[in-house]
Amino acid sequence: MTSGSHLSIWFFVGILLAFYGLIITGAGIYGVFVPPPVHLAQYHADLWWGLLLLAIGVFYCYHFAPRKAQAR
Amino acid sequence: MPSLPLVLAAETVTTKLLSLSLPDLVIIVAYFAMVLGIGWYLKRQTQTGEDFFLAGREMTAWIAGLSFLSANLGSLELMGWAGAASQYGILATHWYWIGAIPAMLFLGVAMMPFYYISQTHSVPGYLQLRFGEDSRAFAAISFAFMTILMSGVNMFAMAKVMKVILGWDMNFSILVSSLTVAAYVALGGLKSAIFNEVLQFVLIWAGAMLIPILGLLDAGGWANLQTKIAERMGGADYTHAWRTLGSFQDNPMGIHWTGIVFGLGWVISFGYWTTDFLVVQRVLSAKDLRSAKMAPIIGAAFKMMVPFIVILPGLLGIGLLDTTLYPEDQTPAGGHSYNEVLPIMMGRYFGPGLLGLGITALIAGFMAGMAGNVSAFATVWTYDIYRAFIKQDASDAHYVSMGRWCTIIGIFVSIGTAYMVMGSKSIMDYVQALFSFFIAPLFGTVLLGMLWRRATSAGGFWGLLAGTLSSIAMWALVKFYPPALAWVALSPHAKDMAENMYRGLWSWIICVVVTVAVSLVTRPKTDQELVGLVYGCTPIPAEQHVLLWQRPIFWAGVVGAVFIALNVIFW
Numbered sequence: 001m002t003s004g005s006h007l008s009i010w011f012f013v014g015i016l017l018a019f020y021g022l023i024i025t026g027a028g029i030y031g032v033f034v035p036p037p038v039h040l041a042q043y044h045a046d047l048w049w050g051l052l053l054l055a056i057g058v059f060y061c062y063h064f065a066p067r068k069a070q071a072r
Numbered sequence: 073m074p075s076l077p078l079v080l081a082a083e084t085v086t087t088k089l090l091s092l093s094l095p096d097l098v099i100i101v102a103y104f105a106m107v108l109g110i111g112w113y114l115k116r117q118t119q120t121g122e123d124f125f126l127a128g129r130e131m132t133a134w135i136a137g138l139s140f141l142s143a144n145l146g147s148l149e150l151m152g153w154a155g156a157a158s159q160y161g162i163l164a165t166h167w168y169w170i171g172a173i174p175a176m177l178f179l180g181v182a183m184m185p186f187y188y189i190s191q192t193h194s195v196p197g198y199l200q201l202r203f204g205e206d207s208r209a210f211a212a213i214s215f216a217f218m219t220i221l222m223s224g225v226n227m228f229a230m231a232k233v234m235k236v237i238l239g240w241d242m243n244f245s246i247l248v249s250s251l252t253v254a255a256y257v258a259l260g261g262l263k264s265a266i267f268n269e270v271l272q273f274v275l276i277w278a279g280a281m282l283i284p285i286l287g288l289l290d291a292g293g294w295a296n297l298q299t300k301i302a303e304r305m306g307g308a309d310y311t312h313a314w315r316t317l318g319s320f321q322d323n324p325m326g327i328h329w330t331g332i333v334f335g336l337g338w339v340i341s342f343g344y345w346t347t348d349f350l351v352v353q354r355v356l357s358a359k360d361l362r363s364a365k366m367a368p369i370i371g372a373a374f375k376m377m378v379p380f381i382v383i384l385p386g387l388l389g390i391g392l393l394d395t396t397l398y399p400e401d402q403t404p405a406g407g408h409s410y411n412e413v414l415p416i417m418m419g420r421y422f423g424p425g426l427l428g429l430g431i432t433a434l435i436a437g438f439m440a441g442m443a444g445n446v447s448a449f450a451t452v453w454t455y456d457i458y459r460a461f462i463k464q465d466a467s468d469a470h471y472v473s474m475g476r477w478c479t480i481i482g483i484f485v486s487i488g489t490a491y492m493v494m495g496s497k498s499i500m501d502y503v504q505a506l507f508s509f510f511i512a513p514l515f516g517t518v519l520l521g522m523l524w525r526r527a528t529s530a531g532g533f534w535g536l537l538a539g540t541l542s543s544i545a546m547w548a549l550v551k552f553y554p555p556a557l558a559w560v561a562l563s564p565h566a567k568d569m570a571e572n573m574y575r576g577l578w579s580w581i582i583c584v585v586v587t588v589a590v591s592l593v594t595r596p597k598t599d600q601e602l603v604g605l606v607y608g609c610t611p612i613p614a615e616q617h618v619l620l621w622q623r624p625i626f627w628a629g630v631v632g633a634v635f636i637a638l639n640v641i642f643w
Contacts, residue, residue: 006117009135009267013274016106020099020278020429027095027425036423040286046426049282 007066014060021054088239089412090419096428103432104252106271107439111256111264121468124261124475125451126193126357133363135270137370140354142269143444145276147437148229150382155411157386158397160324161301161310162642164386165379169313170337173372173635175345177628179355180368183346185612186522187356188364189604194356195349195518196456202521202605203532205460210536212456214510215349216449220482221503223445224489230438231490237415238431246490249435253442254483257450258476262357265440265447269354272436273374279433280381280414286421287388300391310390313642326567335573339580343515350448361613365624372631376638382414389413393420446482450475453482505547512576513539516583524591525599525606531591539583546575 028047035041092100118124131139156164192198196215200208231245256264291297298311308324309316316322317329345351345368358364389397393416395408403409408416418430454475459466493499517536520527549556550571558564560578561571602609615623 007113009270012106012110012267013271016102016271017274017278019102023095023098024425024429027423031423038423039420040290041423043286043289045282045286045421046423049426053278 008064010060011064011066014057014062014064016057017053018057018061021050021052021057024050025054026050089237089408089415090427090431092238092428092431093424095425096431099425099428100432100435103275103436104248107252107256107268110267110271111259114260114264114267118259118261118263119472121471121475123263124472125455127261127263127266129357130359131266131357131363133358133366133370135266136355136358136363136367138273138374139266139269139357140351140367141371141374142273142276142440143351143354145273145378145437146226146441147233147434148226148441150276150280150434150437151233151411151414153382154386154389154414154417155397155409157383158389158413159386159399159410161390162313162383162387163316163323163325163327165313165383165642166332166336168375168379168383169635169639170332171341172345172375173631174337175341176368176372176375177632178342179346179352180365180372180624181628183518183522184355184365184368185361186605186607186610187352188358188361189610189612191604192356193455194452195347195352195514196452198518198605199521199532200456200460202602203517203527204529206533207517207529207536208456208460210533210540211510211514212452212460214540216452216457218503218506218510219350219445219449219452220485221489221506223442223449223482223486225493225503226438226441226445227486228490228493230435230442233415233434233438236412237434242494246487249439249442250483250487253439253446254480257443257446258479261472261475262353262447262451265443266354266357268436268443269440272433272440275429275433275436277381279430280385282426283414283417283421284380284384284388287385287392287417290421291388291391297387297391301387304390311387311642313639315643320563325569327570331570331573335570335577339512339515339576340573342519343511343576343580347514347518348511349452350444353448353451362615362618362622362624366627369624369627369631373627373634376631376635385417386410386413389417393417442483442486446479446486449482450479453478508572508576509540509543509547509579512580513543513583516580517587520584520587521606523607525602525608526591526596527587528591528594528596530594531587531589534590535583535585535587538586539579542582543575543579546578 024046028044028050031041031046032044036046117128120128122128153164153167156167187195187198190198190201192201194212196208196212199211227246227250230249231240231242234240234245235242256268260267288294288297291300301310302308309322310324314329317327317332320326320328355364355367358367393413395416397410397413398404398407400409400411415430415434418427422430454471458474458478459471463470489499489503493503513536516539517532520535521532546560550560555564557571561574563570599609604610615625620626
């Protein structure tokens, strides 16, 4: 599913993960100042999990971008 | 797996478990937008019957494999088995390991060549090629009926879960989820369903993997968690998978290792993973034979890891939660059932944003389950019932249009089923039982069909019929004369799961015996007629020219070795 002019499923996955990463990182930054009422809030799981999703999402968006897929 | 504990919280629930904030809602809405966008995008690519019903047969091994696994990894499954783990401990892992891995590897290595080379579009389609129209009609009608009911049960369960967790109105959940699924499956067919299953797979890992990571930090590591659980459960062993299975009384599930190995590991698991068209359809969409063989092996590799995000949260629930959990039918008003352990753990660790992702993973799981059922229904109805018995000589475009329409009709029937289940809970038990009637005998028929060239058309049909009818008879006998449980399940104290396993085993044996007996007295097909269908008559492309690490058999060996290692580690 990465050949021809068809978009790869992984491109869609990349868009969604990058968007979710942005929102969760944003919520995580807010959480640094106003910690959410959950267990282990001191680890800021939302901040680093959001950044990880954003990184994976951006990588997938780039790697499976339509122009690159067409060139292959 | 078919016989899972279902999420059915008490009707009296008035308070919701979790509250969502703005980031959570944005995440949920973005998921719906993405799903509909994918359906709209794929519509342009979906022109022919092959596109609509087999996703153009162009999926890579990875996409077919992840979708194969996802079709089974629904939210009922996730929540149900996390609940089972918090009730029965690590024994629930057997449904992911011995109850899946050997069967998935066998499908990839031994059975996939025949499904794929025969160029069939469905499991009933294979039966038609191998045994003729009677067997196909029987399998197709029972399958179509069953999937549409399962889709309705899924829809009801989703609405119920959203009501319990978030306080959402059930009619709203049913309406939104069914319209979305109808839209994207009718637009993009199987390809749309597969894309969304891959999306769901990623979301489930992204949304649930933090629970075991944070939970283990919270508990201070696996060894500390084991100690905590032993303290709380009065010394009972909840964290070893095999050493407590020597006798019925030693483990929380009341089960013996023979039941796990022969009932679950053989009949139930092989029947489900190798003949349930819902999962097999995903593999048939692979682009070539090697991808089709690799897909179930890739699926198996990830299946082995699923206990990390399902069973471990359940165990963490036993060791860490201050609230008491109850079995579904004994939950007091305001209390929580075992099946709610996964969302409870989400609420424990997830702040705004992360919680939305966790809930989206659950919603995605439910919707992918519905889409899977509906797309399989559309294929079997259009190819195996409509084209076979109603209108044989229409154009390809006519069948695609039929596929689109029966997707929409299928969704309406599912909505009807969902409201029927809402009216009477016992319908859900009947649907679950129905599922178990067909799967074990069908495995007997397909296995003999693929491996034994002497099996005849009459043998296949009568074996399948006898196996299915005997399964229904055993179920009815126990239902109306409960003491019969001692004969069917070999013990008067057997639980539902044990009864299902033994009923599956007996009906499989009856199917095999009848198939063999009838085959021996009827005229066999010639070898020419069996080319591409049966072991020994089918030239299977050699793989000697491919590098070792590109061969499916090599990876099946690797997955098999990890499977054995995991069982030894958690012995």
